[in-house]
Amino acid sequence: MSSQEKETSNSLFRQWQILSRLSTGKWIGTRELQEMLLREGIDVSLRTIQRDLNQISQRFPIESSKTSPQGWRWQSDAPIQSLPHMTSSQAVTFMMVEDHLKHLLPPSLIEEMNPWFDLAKRSLSTENNVRQWVNRVRMVPATQPLIPPMVERAAQQAIYEGLLQDKQLECVYHALGSHSEVKTYVLNPLALVQKGAIIYLVCTRYDKNEVQTFALHRFKSATVLTSRALHPVHFNIDDYIESGALGFRVNYQQPTENVELKLTMTEKDALHFTETQLSSKQKMKQLDDDLIEVSAVVPFTSQLVWWLRGFGQKLLSIQPEKVNIAVRELIEPTSEKD
Numbered sequence: 001m002s003s004q005e006k007e008t009s010n011s012l013f014r015q016w017q018i019l020s021r022l023s024t025g026k027w028i029g030t031r032e033l034q035e036m037l038l039r040e041g042i043d044v045s046l047r048t049i050q051r052d053l054n055q056i057s058q059r060f061p062i063e064s065s066k067t068s069p070q071g072w073r074w075q076s077d078a079p080i081q082s083l084p085h086m087t088s089s090q091a092v093t094f095m096m097v098e099d100h101l102k103h104l105l106p107p108s109l110i111e112e113m114n115p116w117f118d119l120a121k122r123s124l125s126t127e128n129n130v131r132q133w134v135n136r137v138r139m140v141p142a143t144q145p146l147i148p149p150m151v152e153r154a155a156q157q158a159i160y161e162g163l164l165q166d167k168q169l170e171c172v173y174h175a176l177g178s179h180s181e182v183k184t185y186v187l188n189p190l191a192l193v194q195k196g197a198i199i200y201l202v203c204t205r206y207d208k209n210e211v212q213t214f215a216l217h218r219f220k221s222a223t224v225l226t227s228r229a230l231h232p233v234h235f236n237i238d239d240y241i242e243s244g245a246l247g248f249r250v251n252y253q254q255p256t257e258n259v260e261l262k263l264t265m266t267e268k269d270a271l272h273f274t275e276t277q278l279s280s281k282q283k284m285k286q287l288d289d290d291l292i293e294v295s296a297v298v299p300f301t302s303q304l305v306w307w308l309r310g311f312g313q314k315l316l317s318i319q320p321e322k323v324n325i326a327v328r329e330l331i332e333p334t335s336e337k338d
Helices: 003-020 030-039 046-057 088-100 107-126 128-135 153-165 237-242 302-309 321-331
Strands: 062-064 071-074 167-174 182-195 198-205 211-215 219-228 258-266 283-286 291-299 317-319
Touching: 003 030, 003 046, 030 046, 030 107, 046 062, 088 107, 088 128, 107 153, 153 167, 153 182, 153 219, 182 211, 182 237, 258 321, 302 321, 317 321
Parallel strands: none
Antiparallel strands: 062 071, 167 182, 167 219, 182 198, 198 211, 258 291, 258 317, 283 291
C-alpha cells in the first residue's frame, strides 16, 4: 500500500469513527470528538476533525449548530439508510444495555454510546417483530424490592472514571448513621458490584491491604488522582464474591396479596431503612425504650419471608400475624412430639 493509499484509508477510518459518534439529538463538539477518538488511539488536531466534518457533511445529512464552539449532529429527518448500519439483533442488544446496564457504565462511555442507543431505536422502528422482544423481557429483583438511595452524581462519575482509567481516588465518605464521622480516604478502585438496590465500590485503602466495600451513595465527593491504582496480588472479583464477602443470597418470588407490614426493632437496626426504603410510602414511628416501628404495604411472598428471616432476633415484633408465623417457623426450630 502506497503512502497516499494508507493516508486515504486512515482518513476514511477516522471519518467513520466520527460519523458513528454523532447523535440525532445532542450536539457533539469537536473537542468531545477529539477526546473520544483519543480513547480509540486516534490522535488528531481539532482542525483535522473540523475538516473531516465539513467533508462528511457533503455526503451525509449531518448539520452544524453554527455557534462557537461548533457542535454537530445528525439531522432530525435523516433517513435511516443514511445512518451507520446496525442489524436488528445488534439493535436489540443496545436497547437492553441502555435499559438495564446504563447505570453501571462510566459517563464518558455513555457519551460515546448515546448515538448507538439512538440508532438502535431508529433501526428497530420498522422491525416490529424484533422490537417486541424488548417489550417482552423484564428483569425482576431476586430479593425484597427496595428504592435505591440517592447517589451524588459528581462523585459517581469520578469513581467510574477512576475505575475505568485505573487511577487512585481521593474520596469524602460518610458511613452509615447520622452521627458517623465524615472521613477522607485515598482508595484503589478494583470493581463495582450491584447488590440489590445498592452499588458498591470494591477497593483497598491507600494505607491498608484489606479489600473493602464502600456504598456508592455514601460518597460525598471524589476526585481522580494522577497516581496509578495499586492492586492486591491475585485479586479476582469473581473469587471475592464467591467467598461470601458480599453476602449474596438466592431467593424465590411468589407474589400474592399485599399486606401492611409492621416491624419493630432498635433505632440502630432501623438505620438501614432510612437509606433503602421498603416502599415510597414507608413510615417510621418512634416507640418507647428507643424502639422504632417501620411500616409499609408490601407483597406477602416467600421472598419477603426469607428476607425477614435474615434479620433473625433483631426483629422484636412482626405484623400481621400470618407473616410473623411464616418467619418464625423458619427461625425457631420446632420441637418433636412424643
